[in-house]
Amino acid sequence: MSAADATLKGRVGDPFSSPWRRRLPLLPALVFAIAVTQLPFLVSIYYSFTNLKDRTQSLIPQPTRYVGIDNYRKIFDDPFFRQAMWTSVKMTVLAVVLSLVIGTLFAVLLDRRFLGQGLVRTLLITPFLLMPVVAALIWKQQMFSSLFGILNKVLTFLGLNSVAFISDHPLASIVTVLVWQWTPFMMLIMLAGLQSQPSDIIEAAGVDGATPLGIFRQLTLPHLRRYLELGALLGSIYIVQAFDAIDVMTGGGPGSTNVPYFVYQESIGGGFRYGSASAYAIVVVIFSIVIATFSLRVLSGLLKDDRA
Amino acid sequence: MTLRVRRGTTLGVGESRAAVIGLGMAAWVVGMLWIFPVAWTLFTSFKTEQDASAQTLHHGLTFARYSEVSHSTTGTLSLGTAFTNSAVVVLVSTFVVLLLALPAAYALAIRPVAKWRDVLFFFISTKFLPIVASIFPIYVYAEKWNLIGTRTILIILYIAINLPLAIWMTRSFFAEVPRELVEAAEIDGTNLFNQLRSVILPIAAPGIAATALLCVIFAWNEYFYAIQLNFANGSTMPQWVISNVSTRGNFLAKLSAASMIACLPVILAGWAAQKRMIRGLSMGAIK
Numbered sequence: 194m195s196a197a198d199a200t201l202k203g204r205v206g207d208p209f210s211s212p213w214r215r216r217l218p219l220l221p222a223l224v225f226a227i228a229v230t231q232l233p234f235l236v237s238i239y240y241s242f243t244n245l246k247d248r249t250q251s252l253i254p255q256p257t258r259y260v261g262i263d264n265y266r267k268i269f270d271d272p273f274f275r276q277a278m279w280t281s282v283k284m285t286v287l288a289v290v291l292s293l294v295i296g297t298l299f300a301v302l303l304d305r306r307f308l309g310q311g312l313v314r315t316l317l318i319t320p321f322l323l324m325p326v327v328a329a330l331i332w333k334q335q336m337f338s339s340l341f342g343i344l345n346k347v348l349t350f351l352g353l354n355s356v357a358f359i360s361d362h363p364l365a366s367i368v369t370v371l372v373w374q375w376t377p378f379m380m381l382i383m384l385a386g387l388q389s390q391p392s393d394i395i396e397a398a399g400v401d402g403a404t405p406l407g408i409f410r411q412l413t414l415p416h417l418r419r420y421l422e423l424g425a426l427l428g429s430i431y432i433v434q435a436f437d438a439i440d441v442m443t444g445g446g447p448g449s450t451n452v453p454y455f456v457y458q459e460s461i462g463g464g465f466r467y468g469s470a471s472a473y474a475i476v477v478v479i480f481s482i483v484i485a486t487f488s489l490r491v492l493s494g495l496l497k498d499d500r501a
Numbered sequence: 502m503t504l505r506v507r508r509g510t511t512l513g514v515g516e517s518r519a520a521v522i523g524l525g526m527a528a529w530v531v532g533m534l535w536i537f538p539v540a541w542t543l544f545t546s547f548k549t550e551q552d553a554s555a556q557t558l559h560h561g562l563t564f565a566r567y568s569e570v571s572h573s574t575t576g577t578l579s580l581g582t583a584f585t586n587s588a589v590v591v592l593v594s595t596f597v598v599l600l601l602a603l604p605a606a607y608a609l610a611i612r613p614v615a616k617w618r619d620v621l622f623f624f625i626s627t628k629f630l631p632i633v634a635s636i637f638p639i640y641v642y643a644e645k646w647n648l649i650g651t652r653t654i655l656i657i658l659y660i661a662i663n664l665p666l667a668i669w670m671t672r673s674f675f676a677e678v679p680r681e682l683v684e685a686a687e688i689d690g691t692n693l694f695n696q697l698r699s700v701i702l703p704i705a706a707p708g709i710a711a712t713a714l715l716c717v718i719f720a721w722n723e724y725f726y727a728i729q730l731n732f733a734n735g736s737t738m739p740q741w742v743i744s745n746v747s748t749r750g751n752f753l754a755k756l757s758a759a760s761m762i763a764c765l766p767v768i769l770a771g772w773a774a775q776k777r778m779i780r781g782l783s784m785g786a787i788k
Binding site: 226 | 522524525527528532535539542556600608615624627629630637641657658661664665668718721724729738739742743757760763767768770772775779782783
């Protein structure tokens with residue numbers, strides 16, 4: 194903002210006439226966010242060029258030294274990292290798409306008057322409120338478990354063979370829990386989308402003889418598009434970082450170790466190789482930046498309607 | 502937001518009564534299905550351990566598991582300790598988040614600084630940064646400054662987790678405060694603190710309450726930082742729940758009771774905030 198602008202808007206004696214005074218209320222939050230989120234990230238970049246290890250965890254402490262791009266060069270030769278990347282992609286895409294589809298269906302069901310509508314919505318959102326650790330434990334111990342699990346009791350009752358869900362299908366088990374928790378979230382977003390739909394246009398289309406399916410396809414779906422985008426974006430931010438469900442249900446392992454869990458195992462989860470683990474983390478950040486750039490465009494499109 | 506009468510998604514103009522009833526019932530079935538694992542856990546928490554592991558009901562229902570899990574044996578993490586730790590960490594971090602977010606939201610919505618959009622996007626971009634990218638430096642420095650195992654480190658990190666959410670959310674509530682009111686207060690020479698207190702906060706209060714509740718929910722449920730940076734004395738509720746998983750003997754009923762205790766405060770908070778929750782979860786993009 195130019196000085197002329199400032200004098201135009203501010204009056205003499207206005208405590209917020211100077212731009213810096215305007216910025217003042219923002220500073221504490223800004224400084225805090227930079228200190229706690231950006232500085233450690235810069236330190237991580239520095240670590241990624243060293244062979245830093247945890248001194249208390251190694252038998253023969255080595256002096257930390259600069260190793261150039263060695264850590265980065267090793268990354269793409271590492272089959273376990275490639276596997277973790279692939280698991281991350283599968284886990285995130287499956288969980289986001291499934292919860293979005295089911296959430297949209299639930300939203301359509303809920304977007305109408307019926308007896309106990311509020312109560313059903315309350316029941317549906319509850320899994321989202323559960324501690325992720327508890328959600329994973331419930332599914333592991335009560336649903337999937339071959340010892341006490343309900344699902345296997347039902348299978349046996351039906352005369353079918355029991356299934357070792359978690360050990361034979363680790364990815365599907367984790368995705369199930371993620372979908373169970375995130376469907377309510379998607380449902381709330383899609384419900385907001387459905388309810389923001391102008392009803393006069395729909396009515397006009399109905400009067401003009403449009404079929405219900407035609408109305409849904411040609412009017413409702415285009416209107417819902419940005420809500421679908423928003424749901425996919427926000428869901429991905431959280432689900433790509435999934436940790437709790439993996440830690441509780443499988444504790445890692447082939448098929449269920451995603452990138453965050455892999456980096457965790459390389460470092461504070463047992464490997465304590467901060468140098469190389471940082472390089473992995475930086476690669477993840479580069480991928481995230483690509484996704485984030487796209488995502489922020491979606492968000493800023495949604496902000497446009499707001500007062501500037 | 503304009504108020505209008507709407508009928509919801511209908512299958513057509515002349516929707517039959519049978520279809521209306523059928524879809525209402527379908528919604529109920531779906532609701533029951535989705536809540537089933539939680540309901541079953543609640544049910545299990547009242548059983549005896551034998552009944553719980555056999556998934557039967559021969560010995561009736563009782564509150565005994567609840568009293569068992571709340572009385573710790575020596576050497577294990579007690580409910581009291583974990584609850585106190587969680588409560589302190591959650592309340593202090595939420596309080597500080599609001600302390601930082603309210604003035605920031607003022608500078609982003611009511612008297613917007615130049616490039617306020619960029620600032621807003623900077624805050625959200627911190628959410629895109631994977632936690633693993635910054636955990637080692639945090640771990641190394643927390644170790645260096647003796648913060649491992651303290652509530653302080655969790656408070657600092659939970660503020661960082663919730664700050665972007667809180668700023669986006671309060672900004673969107675502040676943007677709805679009528680400008681004329683703020684301008685009138687400015688002409689009267691009211692300072693920032695008094696403007697916030699007497700003009701803005703009363704109008705935005707329900708939104709701020711919803712923001713606080715969401716921050717509470719996320720902080721209460723957080724597990725990754727808690728388990729990495731904080732064990733033994735500083736443990737929080739998720740760790741207490743996990744500590745009820747035992748390798749010796751049956752534990753399913755006790756674990757269920759512990760799960761219910763740990764989740765109840767947040768479920769109640771979420772139910773209370775459900776109408777405004779979606780705005781916070783969508784970073785204020787949806788009203």
